[in-house]
Amino acid sequence: MVEPALSIQNLSKVYGNNFHALKGIDLEVPQGDFFALLGPNGAGKSTTLGIVCSLVNKTSGKVTIHGVDIDQDFSKAKYYLGVVPQEFNFNQFEKVEDIVLTQAGYYGMSMRDAKPRAKQLLEDLGLWDKRNSTARMLSGGMKRRLMIARALIHRPRLLILDEPTAGVDIELRRSMWEYMRRINEDEGTTIILTTHYLEEAESLCRNIAIINQGEIIQNTTMRDLLTQLDTETFLLDLAAPIEQMPLVEGFELAQIDAAQLAISIVKGQKLNDVFSQLSAQGVQVVSMRNRANRLEELFVSLVEKSSGSAPKAAGGIRS
Amino acid sequence: MNAKQTWTALWTIIVREVRRFMRIWPQTLLPPSITMTMYFIIFGNLIGSRVGEMEGVPYMSYIVPGLIMMSVITNSYSNVASSFFSNKFQRSVEELIVSPMPNWVIMMGFVIGGVARGLGVGIIVTAVSLFFTHLDVQHPLLTIAVVIMTAVLFSIGGFINSLLANKFDDISIVPIFVLTPLTYLGGVFYSISMLPEFWQHVSLINPILYMVNTFRYGILGISDINVTLAFAAIAAFIIVFYCFGLWLLKRGKGLRS
Numbered sequence A: 001m002v003e004p005a006l007s008i009q010n011l012s013k014v015y016g017n018n019f020h021a022l023k024g025i026d027l028e029v030p031q032g033d034f035f036a037l038l039g040p041n042g043a044g045k046s047t048t049l050g051i052v053c054s055l056v057n058k059t060s061g062k063v064t065i066h067g068v069d070i071d072q073d074f075s076k077a078k079y080y081l082g083v084v085p086q087e088f089n090f091n092q093f094e095k096v097e098d099i100v101l102t103q104a105g106y107y108g109m110s111m112r113d114a115k116p117r118a119k120q121l122l123e124d125l126g127l128w129d130k131r132n133s134t135a136r137m138l139s140g141g142m143k144r145r146l147m148i149a150r151a152l153i154h155r156p157r158l159l160i161l162d163e164p165t166a167g168v169d170i171e172l173r174r175s176m177w178e179y180m181r182r183i184n185e186d187e188g189t190t191i192i193l194t195t196h197y198l199e200e201a202e203s204l205c206r207n208i209a210i211i212n213q214g215e216i217i218q219n220t221t222m223r224d225l226l227t228q229l230d231t232e233t234f235l236l237d238l239a240a241p242i243e244q245m246p247l248v249e250g251f252e253l254a255q256i257d258a259a260q261l262a263i264s265i266v267k268g269q270k271l272n273d274v275f276s277q278l279s280a281q282g283v284q285v286v287s288m289r290n291r292a293n294r295l296e297e298l299f300v301s302l303v304e305k306s307s308g309s310a311p312k313a314a315g316g317i318r319s
Numbered sequence B: 001m002n003a004k005q006t007w008t009a010l011w012t013i014i015v016r017e018v019r020r021f022m023r024i025w026p027q028t029l030l031p032p033s034i035t036m037t038m039y040f041i042i043f044g045n046l047i048g049s050r051v052g053e054m055e056g057v058p059y060m061s062y063i064v065p066g067l068i069m070m071s072v073i074t075n076s077y078s079n080v081a082s083s084f085f086s087n088k089f090q091r092s093v094e095e096l097i098v099s100p101m102p103n104w105v106i107m108m109g110f111v112i113g114g115v116a117r118g119l120g121v122g123i124i125v126t127a128v129s130l131f132f133t134h135l136d137v138q139h140p141l142l143t144i145a146v147v148i149m150t151a152v153l154f155s156i157g158g159f160i161n162s163l164l165a166n167k168f169d170d171i172s173i174v175p176i177f178v179l180t181p182l183t184y185l186g187g188v189f190y191s192i193s194m195l196p197e198f199w200q201h202v203s204l205i206n207p208i209l210y211m212v213n214t215f216r217y218g219i220l221g222i223s224d225i226n227v228t229l230a231f232a233a234i235a236a237f238i239i240v241f242y243c244f245g246l247w248l249l250k251r252g253k254g255l256r257s
């Protein structure tokens, strides 16, 4: 049997202030997987990942990395791990290349091995030109990429990325996706990703877990999860403003403004029906898009259901 | 980790530590040299010429070993305290924690870094002192042994301090309120035989007295205290501090929530 890259059993965490951040979670990430761990702010994602890489002490439960129990031989388990934390955690006054090479040293890599590897990684991540800059002179997106290079230097089997694309521009984000896909597919590195860009999780990840208030509320494949989505909302841009709401039988229709409609399509319903009815009433649709990305709609409804809260009012912020 | 990897990791920390204090030399190497030059000029030359002899040697020669030791103590301590604390503060300590390095390697790396700074400054101060006096080292091996052991002890102390510290202020409390008074009262400037008997006994519970006196014995061949006892005491302190530091590190005190 192939050991899972990460296995978490009944993991709980109570912080010093008696806050119960994790309430006995179970997770299993097979080797080679691209796994999304999603959840709203404060759900417990970073806490979970922090325990896995020993930045947080667990209260109880069991964690194994490639079959190695972290309570038995954390040192061995750590060799499998590469970590990109949510917050910048390098010395701001050190040089980019030194930061990566120093990390290699901490893993016992010889300079002969580490130097070419560091060069390759910095080139791949577009930082080679900046190798002699001090880290504090990098832009936010560059700092994230520096942390990725640093995490990969010792060729980890399991890469943990806690919001790696936060604050990275669209173009760069896409090239980072390509990069992550490449190391996942070509090098077989298992990747666990947390992100608040659900589009990112949808396009990259095969398996997914959603965590809310310290509990796992979904753990399945991305495909299965998306088929759970029974209603999709589309926005229709009209050729001309309309005076009166058209009547579309069998569908829930809402007017956003004079030239835009929102329509909910329940699973099984056909878009053709909508268009034929609209055409019959002389309403011309020039373009159409999803109101939110599919995963996003699901995510919001799942989290709301598990929190037992009503959909939040516009402008309100959960505490 | 195998032995070679462990060594590489240790060496990496040492190099990083040495680079750090060399890079910021105006904050690390220059100030002690200037302060000590002042001591030599004011206490040694100006006042010392009035004091005459202490324990049978010129006052300048008497205070030089104490001042060298004082620089070693404060510099090894503050190097580790501020370097490790700033790693904590900037979170770069996480680079160390996520790596497979054993705790003793982390601690040893920083301690050796502190020893390097302590000895570096010690050598600079010694060189400066040669402008004012002539040093004829009586027991070279003993002198070197005691200075290294002292640097190790205070480096470990600085490490422990930085683990327990929550803010920058916390790492200056010990140097100001503990190290400086104990050093001044540890016989840097005077022989405890000058004190009333009661205060002589009180002085004997000051660990720094033993280090200063052993070092002075190594250089000048004179001492207020029993040198063998001093070595044993320093070694015992090192062992206790080392174990305490490792224990804190294992518990993740100040590092892991």
Ligand SMILES: Nc1ncnc2c1ncn2[C@@H]1O[C@H](COP(=O)(O)OP(=O)(O)OP(=O)(O)O)[C@@H](O)[C@H]1O
Binding pocket: A015, A016, A017, A019, A021, A039, A040, A041, A042, A043, A044, A045, A046, A047, A048, A086, B257
């Ligand atoms: N050191 C700490 N002491 C006390 N409570 C903490 C500590 N760190 C985190 N928490 C609490 O634990 C909960 C989970 O935090 P965590 O950082 O794991 O959330 P997250 O899912 O990563 O959120 P985000 O998406 O905002 O990064 C939060 O309510 C947080 O306030």
Ligand SMILES: [Mg+2]
Binding pocket: A045, A046, A047, A086, A162
């Ligand atoms: Mg987080």
